[in-house]
Amino acid sequence: MANRQEKHLQRRETSSAVVPQEDESLRAAKAAKSVPSRRKKPRRDLKQLEDSATRHVGKFLGSRFESLRRARRRVVLWLVLIAVILLGIIAQIFIRRDATTATGGTGGTYIEGALGPIETLNPLFATSSAELSASQLMFSSLYHYDAKGSLHTDVATSLAYNEASKTYTAQLRDDVRWHDGHKLTAKDVVFTINLIKNPAVRSPLRVNWVDVQAKAVNDTTVQFVLPATYAAFPHALTFPILPEHMLGSATPSSMRQAPFNHSPVGSGPFKFQILQSTNNARRPKTVHVVAFDGYYGGRPKLDRFELQAYSTQQDIVSALQAGELSGATDLSVVMRKDIPRNQYTTTTVPTDRGVYLLMNNTNPILKDRAVRKALQLGTNTAAIRTSLGEGVQRLDGPFIPSQLGGINTPSADKPDRAKAAAMLDEAGWKLADGSKVRSKDGQKLEIMITTTKGAEYEAVLAKVMEQWQQLGVAVTQQVIDRSATSSTFVQGTLQGRSYDVLLYELAIGADPDVYAYWHSSQTGYQGYNFVNYTSRTADAALASARTRLEPKLRAAKYKAFAEQWYSDVPAIGLYRSASVYATGPGVQAIQQGDTLVSGADRYADVLRWTVTTRDVYKTP
Missing domain, CATH: 3.90.76.10 (Dipeptide-binding Protein; Domain 1)
Incomplete structure (x- = not known):
């Protein structure tokens, strides 16, 4: 019974299971026919979307890449253009540099330092460098x-x-x-x-x-x-x-x-404007002048000129170190090292003046020609010039050799200490055993050298003293401050011939006529023959030379005078005077190679002096 029930149940389950399965299969079959259509449509949509997206992305990226390519081409073109412009500019700079030259511009104020004082602006009374300079500018x-x-x-x-x-x-x-x-x-x-x-x-x-x-x-x-x-x-x-x-x-x-x-x-080229004084002793007195539009030689390039008068060379150097000046004159060659090189350019300009050891020919010791000649042989002028620095020229005679028109002029004998010692021995001035000073008849060979206060002359004085002491001469010195109110240098020392040897500068001038310094008629208190030199031969040559207009004949007369002068040795020529001129950046003033008769003649080309520059094209 139980088995029949189980079988009956199994049949029921089986039968009940088949019917639904058939229905589901049918439905599945039906669904199978409809599913592909539903699935294919989304796939087509996705495909279409994918294709569309791809096309849009392609177009987008393509447009962007194309834009980048176009932009890159433009950047390259711009870079090439910039490079061409830069090359053109560089080429223009080099072409301009070769085709142009810097020249002075117009306008501006030139501020110059010179040695004073300035007591008058009347040129008939001008004596100081600053006064003479002002005269040259205005007259x-x-x-x-x-x-x-x-x-x-x-x-x-x-x-x-x-x-x-x-x-x-x-x-x-x-x-x-x-x-x-x-x-x-x-x-x-x-x-x-x-x-x-x-x-x-x-x-x-x-x-x-x-x-x-x-x-x-x-x-x-x-x-x-x-x-x-x-x-x-x-x-x-x-x-x-x-x-x-x-x-x-x-x-x-x-x-x-x-x-x-x-x-x-x-x-003159500049017109007076004002004379500026100050209560400050350390500040310079200044002459202000302006360009004269009606000047017959043409208007100066400068608009204004300020001439500042300083008491000492050191004051001028201090003004240069402070950068207060466009230019400066009256600077000794030994002051050149103190001028700031990063601010100023220096030019050493020779002048028609000479520095001498003037020997008083009436002095008991120096009236002996042999002693004077020995001192000349014992003076190494080349060493003295070297100690002063470059730019100092030789001058051992009474005038500038070039003034004689190329004639073969004589010159001083070369220094020879042994020969100088022998001449002193022969003259009776001998060195006793163990003594460093020569003597004669119980009198020592003592000589005092006098000069004026100043770095250059004092440096030269030290050199001369050293050289003469090696000859056995007892040398003493006297340095006179001409700026002192109590100074009587001109009246006492110079005109009174109150010295043994005077280290001093003589203004020779542009002409070789030195009659005033060496002719015997010019001795005495009012004359300029400061050494009291007398020679009939020299007198005749000097007097004849100044009356001859023919250059060759004049030169021959002066040559004869020079030969006698070297033989008599009334003085020892040490060197040709030189002036150091400082100019600031961008300044065009005195030029290397210039030669001045006197310091004030530096204004020969003042019409072309400038404080500014500009470029101009060179003339083919």
Whole structure:
């Protein structure tokens, strides 16, 4: 029973299970027919979406890559363009550098330092470097010196002389104006000469004009009558011309107190503006001048010029170290090392002046020619020049050798200490055993060398003393401060010949006429023959040379004089004076290779001085 029930149940389960299975299968079959259609559609949609996305991504990336390619091309093109521009600029710089040159620009103020003092601006009384410099800036002359030391016309256009060579006729320009607008004429020239000649005026220029007569033939012609032929007369025409309409009413005796002296009217390239003083002793007195638009030589490039007068060379150097100056003059060669090289350029310019050991020929010891000759042989001038530094030229004679037109001029004997010692022995000045000082008849060979205070001269003095002591000479020194109020150097030492040996500078000038220094007629208190040298041979050569107009004949006469001078040894030439000029950056002023007759002649090219620069194209 149980088994039948189980079978019956199994049949029921089986039958009941088959029917539903068939229904489900049918449904599955039906579903199988419908599912593919439903599944294919999403797949097609996905495929379409995928394809669409791919197309859009492709287009997007492609457009971006294309943009990048185009941008890259543009960047490359810009870089190439920039490179071409830069290359062009660089090429232009090199081309411009080769095709242009720097030149001075116009305008600006030049500030220059010079040695003072400035007590007057009247050129007839100028003595200090600053006073002489101010005169050159504000006044003109008949003749002037160029940057090479040669004489050229200025207000004068020509100079003629008659057969006797005693009458000179100068023709003047007719376009010269005083700074107040008045016309400069021949009457102004004659007026100036008469002032110079008048003893009441007390001008230091008087010695050159005492015996010369001048008259105005007309407004543009001046005639000079000389007492004798004088070959160097054209050089005397470098005196500054004064305005008669400003000073004609002043008495000669009051000329030194005239208001004109502190507010001058000139006819030079610069016009006076103001004289600036200060209560501070350490601050310089300054002359302010401005460019004169009506200057006959053309307007200066500079607008203004300030000339500052300092008491000492060290004061000038201090101003340079502080960067206060455009340029500076009156600097000794030994001061060159103190000038800041990163701020200033220095130029050593020779002048027509010489530094000498002037030996007093009336001194009991030095009146012996043998002693003077021994001292010359014992002086190594080359060593002295070397100690001063580069740019110091040789000068061992009475004038500049080149002034004689290339003639074979004599020169001093070379230093020879052994020969010098032998000459002193022969002259009776001998060294006793164990003694360092020579003596003769119980008298020691003692010599005092006098000079003026200053770094250069004191350095030279030390060298000379060392060299002479090696000869057995007892050398002492005397250094005089000329700036001291109690100084009597000119009246006592110089004019009174109160010295054994004087280390001093002589102004030779552009002409070899040194008559005033070495002719025997110039000895004495008022003369310039400071060593009291006398020689008939030298006198004859000097007197004859100054009356000869033929250059070769003049040179032959001066050669004869030089030979006698070297033989007699009235002095020992040490070196040619030189001036160190400092200029700041961008400044164009005095040039290397220039030669000055005197320091104030540095303004020969002042019309072209500048404090600014600009580039200009070179002329083919």
